[in-house]
Amino acid sequence: xxxxxxxxxxxxxxxxxxxxxxxxxxxxxxxxxxxxxxxxxxxxxxxxxxxxxxxxxxxxxxxxxxxxxxxxxxxxxxxxxxxxxxxxxxxxxxxxxxxxxxxxxxxxxxxxxxxxxxxxxxxxxxxxxxxxxxxxxxxxxxxxxxxxxxxxxxxxxxxxxxxxxxxxxxxxxxxxxxxxxxxxxxxxxxxxxxxxxxxxxxxxxxxxxxxxxxxxxxxxxxxxxxxxxxxxxxxxxxxxxxxxxxxxxxxxxxxx
Ligand SMILES: Nc1ncnc2c1ncn2[C@@H]1O[C@H](COP(=O)(O)OP(=O)(O)OP(=O)(O)O)[C@@H](O)[C@H]1O
Numbered sequence: 001x002x003x004x005x006x007x008x009x010x011x012x013x014x015x016x017x018x019x020x021x022x023x024x025x026x027x028x029x030x031x032x033x034x035x036x037x038x039x040x041x042x043x044x045x046x047x048x049x050x051x052x053x054x055x056x057x058x059x060x061x062x063x064x065x066x067x068x069x070x071x072x073x074x075x076x077x078x079x080x081x082x083x084x085x086x087x088x089x090x091x092x093x094x095x096x097x098x099x100x101x102x103x104x105x106x107x108x109x110x111x112x113x114x115x116x117x118x119x120x121x122x123x124x125x126x127x128x129x130x131x132x133x134x135x136x137x138x139x140x141x142x143x144x145x146x147x148x149x150x151x152x153x154x155x156x157x158x159x160x161x162x163x164x165x166x167x168x169x170x171x172x173x174x175x176x177x178x179x180x181x182x183x184x185x186x187x188x189x190x191x192x193x194x195x196x197x198x199x200x201x202x203x204x205x206x207x208x209x210x211x212x213x214x215x216x217x218x219x220x221x222x223x224x225x226x227x228x229x230x231x232x233x234x235x236x237x238x239x240x241x242x243x244x245x246x247x248x249x250x251x252x253x254x255x256x
Contacts (some may be wrong), residue, residue: 001159001190002026002049007058009044009214018044020214021058026192028158031185033201034194035225036211042194045211046161049192050082051075063158080108083152083160083189087167089144091136097123097147098132104151122150126180142173146180153184160184162193166200174200198225 002025009019019041026032034042047053048060055068063081070078091100098119105115123129126146136144145165152160162181166174178200185191195201201208201224208223209216218227 001028001030001063002192003059003061004045004048005059005061007048007055007060009041009048009053010056017056017214019048019055019211022211022214022216023058024209024216024219026190028190029185029188031182031191031204031206032193033204033206033208033223034192034211035196035201035208038196040211041214042211043163044214046084046163046192046194049159049161050084051078080155081158083149083155083157085145085148085152085160085162085165087164089136089141089148089168091144091147091151093136095135096132097128097134097136097139100136100147101150101154104154108155110155118154119150122154125153125183126150140173141169142176145169145173145177149177149180149184153189157189159190159192162191162195164195164197165193166195166197171199175203178204201225 004022004024007019007022008017010017022041022045034045036042044053048055049062051060051062051067051070058068060067062078065074065078067078092103095103101119101122102115105118110118120129120132123132126149128143128146128150131139131143136147139147145168149165160181165181166177169177174197181191181193182204205222205224208218208220208225210218210227220227
């Protein structure tokens with residue numbers, strides 16, 4: 001569903017790459033956590049999938065197409081296959097809950113009767129039935145994130161990208177958001193979530209891809225936020241223990 005082949009991203013000539021020869025494949029229906037310190041390249045990864053940025057070198061495949069060279073006019077078609085959720089919700093403040101979700105359908109030209117049917121369905125799914133007439137400021141943070149998730153999935157994307165979706169929420173509310181994302185994933189949507197939330201990653205036990213300075217240093221099925229030391233190999237490798245998140249290998253300067 002998503003494939004990176006030796007992908008590098010250099011924002012400014014001569015700067016350290018934000019992503020450095022990343023090769024990674026995410027299969028249809030997977031749930032993947034992207035973890036790593038601030039500045040390690042998580043958001044850059046998500047922006048490349050959305051073609052908000054182009055790779056400096058390497059190839060990015062999303063939903064069956066190579067998108068590095070995709071014509072600009074085909075980018076909206078690509079983005080229709082991808083829902084996105086952010087830490088700060090990004091709702092339209094002067095529109096109601098219903099209108100925020102409906103807007104995502106209007107911009108792609110869905111007919112009014114379809115919108116009238118599907119928006120209530122998705123609001124039901126995110127447990128906001130009955131709150132369609134509220135404005136965003138009349139909702140809690142968790143409810144606002146549910147609206148954002150409803151908006152992201154209403155057009156049934158095959159991929160859902162989430163950039164720190166629980167970053168502004170308390171632990172109990174975050175757990176509810178994670179149950180919802182898990183449910184969406186279980187219906188076949190591929191989910192990639194960038195996060196700093198150790199508790200959530202450790203609870204969910206999904207695939208964990210860890211970035212350090214733009215490089216993938218760990219890719220583990222049913223992983224934890226930090227690499228767990230292997231009791232059978234005490235001190236055998238340098239990359240064990242709770243310090244592994246912040247202390248990965250230093251990237252060599254490289255202009256790709
Ligand atoms: N538009 C940009 N122009 C120049 N450099 C950028 C730009 N966006 C990101 N970077 C740099 O690329 C590197 C990776 O940033 P990125 O935002 O991908 O990290 P991140 O892991 O998502 O961090 P955070 O957890 O803080 O969101 C950082 O060194 C950052 O300063």
